[in-house]
Amino acid sequence: MTQPTAVDFKNQGNKALLESKYEEAIELYTKAINLDSTNAVFFANRAQAHIKSEAYGSAIADASEAIKLDPSYTKAYYRRAVAKTAIVRYKDALPDFKVTVDRAPNDKDAKARYLECQKIVRRLAFEKAIEVEDEPSVAETLDIRSLKVEDSYDGPELDIEFVKEADSDKFFPKVNMTKEFITQTIERFKVGKLLPRKYLYAIVLQAMKLFQQEPTMVEIKAEMPDHLITICGDTHGQFFDLLEIFRKNGEPSENHMYLFNGDFVDRGSWSCEIALTLYAYKILYPSSFFINRGNHETDSMNKVYGFEGECKHKYVSESVFKLFSESFSLLPLATLVSDQYFVVHGGLFSDDNVTLDDIRKFNRFSEKQPGMHGIMMEMLWTDPQPEPGRGPSKRGIGIQFGPDVTDRFCKANGLKAVIRSHEVRMGGYSEEHDGKLITVFSAPNYCDSQGNKGAYINVREDGELNFVTFDAVPHPDIKPMRYASQLMGM
Incomplete structure (x- = not known):
């Protein structure tokens, strides 16, 4: 032959x-x-x-x-x-x-x-x-009280109180979020309608206050037998697939925690809708709904892969993207689930000496964007490799780490496994590094082209993991990367 x-x-x-x-x-x-x-x-x-x-x-x-x-x-x-x-x-x-x-x-x-x-x-x-070192933030300069909701708006009303801040003349919007508002807003998003900018600003600002109060590594666990934690990976603007997760697995509630492990914007054409839905749930359930930052919750990615363009196209405003950008810089970088699973968007570190305590102490507010080096960049960008040791990144940013690196990190920190996202897996998830490294990806048929399944992980009170896969669902005929830079959208 x-x-x-x-x-x-x-x-x-x-x-x-x-x-x-x-x-x-x-x-x-x-x-x-x-x-x-x-x-x-x-x-x-x-x-x-x-x-x-x-x-x-x-x-x-x-x-x-x-x-x-x-x-x-x-x-x-x-x-x-x-x-x-x-x-x-x-x-x-x-x-x-x-x-x-x-x-x-x-x-x-x-x-x-x-x-x-x-x-x-x-x-x-x-x-x-022309860069100004101490340029005031959009969050500090927005005057939401004077904004009017357009007469043409036919959606649910958002209850907003304006609370005067201590030692200041400013009024901060306090959102009284309801399940009914979220449900009706999701229906609105499904038919291509938007929220008024006044509501958008109020939701993002309220979510920012909650993110700012959270540690760099949030720590959660299912406290009771009927409690459930669901870990989701990248959703990348695939709004209708996000809704399929909630349909199939149940909506967020006080007893059903959700953790979204970064990269919820860019590429897909409904990133604004996903971000607002997640933020609204965060406001409604601040103690049971969590979001980690991904490498696409950064300015450099958003300017290329579509989120900035989408914000400008849908809301015709520079301040919408800038406010979202400020909110991304406040997101936690990792979550410790049930004292056993370290959940981070990218992966592990170039130095074996980095511990969970180092992450707890890390001041994520000191650098709004991750840069090309350091702990934050590695948490958002690194990838696993099958070979022992560490190697150059196939992405051109960060490093790759082998099974020995994962094993040492887990042993040093008393962990069962590291759970990360950041990469497509054709079956929706994978278990690597002798089961100590799990990748979960929640954007099925990624960019309408990959043919992969999506997945999420359910964690119960005993800490056991249940992997659930799902297929992409139909969506309106709007292509991925519609709002991306011409460099990527051709």
Whole structure:
């Protein structure tokens, strides 16, 4: 029987890529490379599969290898540029876009991305030049009392009291949230209607007060046999799939805690609706509804992957996104569930000496955005790897950590497992690192293209985990990434 050639594996990889089977495509291109490591096309094609699976660091490495093998291979420069912009390395991407445009002047997509990248680099330079160190926050300057609810609004009324703050002339909105308001608002969102900006501002401000009172690592447990904790992973603006979780698993209540483990905005086209729904539930059930911060609850991601654009499109206001941004910077970074499970969006650390006590003491308010180094960045960005030790991140940001790292962290902190999100899992969840590392992802058929299941985890009083998977449900014909930057939305 004839053995497959490198070209055979490459062709099979191309087919898998077209069918959105990205991990399979990566494996097939890797087989082609193992048989022939001198062909630039194999590396460039694997770079594209890495881009599709959001492994941008690996994509940059493969595109760079393709360029090294064949400096005339224009497509490799283009893919490297796309991968760099995905991790907001705009200045680094410009030279690669320029090579592409110079060599392929008729490529409209490449030219549009090049011009958009130039525009972003100029805008960032301008913003840095006029940056004010102590610029007042939107939360402090909004005058919600004077805002009127539009006469055309036909939705539920939100009960807002305005309470005068001590030693100040300012009045703070106090929201009296009800289950009926949330239910009616969800129905409103389902048919494409919005909340008035006055209500939005009041909800976000009230949620911010609650987040600010919570520690960097929240600690929760099911106290009674009839109590339940549900842990959800990324929902990424997939509002109708969020509603499927509540339909299938039960709505939040005082006895049914929910923990959303970050990345509830960006990519999907209903991020505003998800954020407002989660915040409303937080106000209604402050002691049983919790939200961790993810790497997409950050400005750099929101400006590229759609949340900023969505806020401006739906609410025609700069202040809406800025207020949400301020709320994201107050979110807790982790949750300890039942004293046994450390729940964090990304993963573990570059230093074995980091403990739960270090996280408890960490001042998350000292840096609003996570930056490229440090504990906050690692909690939001890191990923597991099957090999022992630590390695460079396939994303191009943070690190990867092996089973030995997870084992040492669990033993040092008396944990059964680390639960994280941050990555698609085709079955909705995975158990790795000898069962001590669990990934849960709650956005089924991610971006309408991946074909994956969604999942959530139920934790009962005895601490046992029950994994539940679910399929994507139909949604209105609005595509993912509709509001994203042109760099990502093409």
